[in-house]
Amino acid sequence: MSEPKEGQQLTNAKTTPKSNRNADTKRKLYRETMENVRKQVRIESPTPPPPAPASESDTATPTTAGSATPDLMELPRKRFYRQRAHSNPFSDHRLDYPTSPSTMDWSTIYPATPLSEKNKKVEIADIGCGFGGLMIDLGPQFPDSLILGMEIRVQVTQYVEDRIMALRKLHEQDPVYKYDNIGVIRGNAMKFLPNFFEKSQLSKMFFCFPDPHFKQRKHKARIITNTLLSEYAYVLKEGGVIYTITDVEDLHQWMVMHLEQHPLFERLSKEWEAEDKCVEIMYNATEEGQKVERNKGSKWVACFKRLPNPEDCE
Numbered sequence: 001m002s003e004p005k006e007g008q009q010l011t012n013a014k015t016t017p018k019s020n021r022n023a024d025t026k027r028k029l030y031r032e033t034m035e036n037v038r039k040q041v042r043i044e045s046p047t048p049p050p051p052a053p054a055s056e057s058d059t060a061t062p063t064t065a066g067s068a069t070p071d072l073m074e075l076p077r078k079r080f081y082r083q084r085a086h087s088n089p090f091s092d093h094r095l096d097y098p099t100s101p102s103t104m105d106w107s108t109i110y111p112a113t114p115l116s117e118k119n120k121k122v123e124i125a126d127i128g129c130g131f132g133g134l135m136i137d138l139g140p141q142f143p144d145s146l147i148l149g150m151e152i153r154v155q156v157t158q159y160v161e162d163r164i165m166a167l168r169k170l171h172e173q174d175p176v177y178k179y180d181n182i183g184v185i186r187g188n189a190m191k192f193l194p195n196f197f198e199k200s201q202l203s204k205m206f207f208c209f210p211d212p213h214f215k216q217r218k219h220k221a222r223i224i225t226n227t228l229l230s231e232y233a234y235v236l237k238e239g240g241v242i243y244t245i246t247d248v249e250d251l252h253q254w255m256v257m258h259l260e261q262h263p264l265f266e267r268l269s270k271e272w273e274a275e276d277k278c279v280e281i282m283y284n285a286t287e288e289g290q291k292v293e294r295n296k297g298s299k300w301v302a303c304f305k306r307l308p309n310p311e312d313c314e
């Protein structure tokens with residue numbers, strides 16, 4: 001039997017019990033409604049969708065509990081965004097991507113930010129952002145920087161988009177912070193990064209709990225490789241930082257080895273890590289990191305500074 005494609009339902013009408021089919025229908029209805037809301041927000045931006053009561057916890061009992069009709073200010077429920085755990089980065093995902101960074105329309109992602117007026121560009125990227133926990137904690141710490149999550153899985157990206165939409169609505173009247181500087185796009189960071197970001201545009205790139213691809217023959221699918229590091233060095237500015245964290249020791253060693261071997265990166269010290277607020281956030285904020293914490297696993301951190309290009313040195 002062929003593998004289901006990205007986003008394809010993992011069910012079969014003949015073999016699936018009725019209760020499961022009902023759950024699938026509910027999920028579908030919920031997702032269709034949310035898709036319409038997303039479209040509405042994009043078209044109407046910067047005006048957000050109509051108000052409704054809110055809850056800030058993912059696990060809180062929603063006002064529409066049991067119903068598949070989303071309440072637009074409610075934080076999204078993960079169970080409606082179920083998807084396969086892994087996505088093959090070498091597949092043809094039929095992704096939308098700009099031909100160059102200058103043709104990218106960021107206004108739908110950061111509708112409340114006057115981008116052209118201030119010549120604002122994304123500065124911080126969370127690569128493989130998963131459910132978006134890192135950005136949600138980084139956002140208020142860097143209110144003047146645009147932060148972008150890039151995620152390959154369709155429904156996970158939609159979950160983050162809906163989460164941000166709800167947070168913006170919830171904090172609409174907040175005089176201090178409104179989640180306007182965080183956004184997400186569906187993208188394959190292993191293929192199209194220079195289509196989104198200019199040379200030296202980014203100051204920080206996060207690689208939090210990347211897929212380990214355990215088997216040796218799968219190592220080429222790892223998100224840190226020599227070739228990809230040259231792309232990351234291209235989009236990172238001099239002095240910019242690559243942050244990595246994983247619970248897989250072998251992957252940690254792999255990432256450190258490749259980064260140490262690359263001429264444009266230099267490892268930052270443990271003292272530096274201890275003083276950097278992003279390391280602390282990265283250690284605690286991501287969903288994967290929290291799962292590791294619950295399972296009492298270990299976390300390995302390594303941070304690397306982008307060095308100047310040799311031609312820029314004396």
Ligand SMILES: C[S@@+](CC[C@H](N)C(=O)[O-])C[C@H]1O[C@@H](n2cnc3c(N)ncnc32)[C@H](O)[C@@H]1O
Pocket residue numbers: 085086087089127128129130131150151152153156187188189190191207208209210211223286287288289
């Ligand atoms: C193990 S999860 C970690 C998620 C998140 N960083 C965290 O710590 O909770 C790895 C994530 O990377 C995403 N991913 C894998 N390869 C990717 C790629 N080439 N481009 C963008 N995202 C990717 C996966 O879909 C998945 O959501």
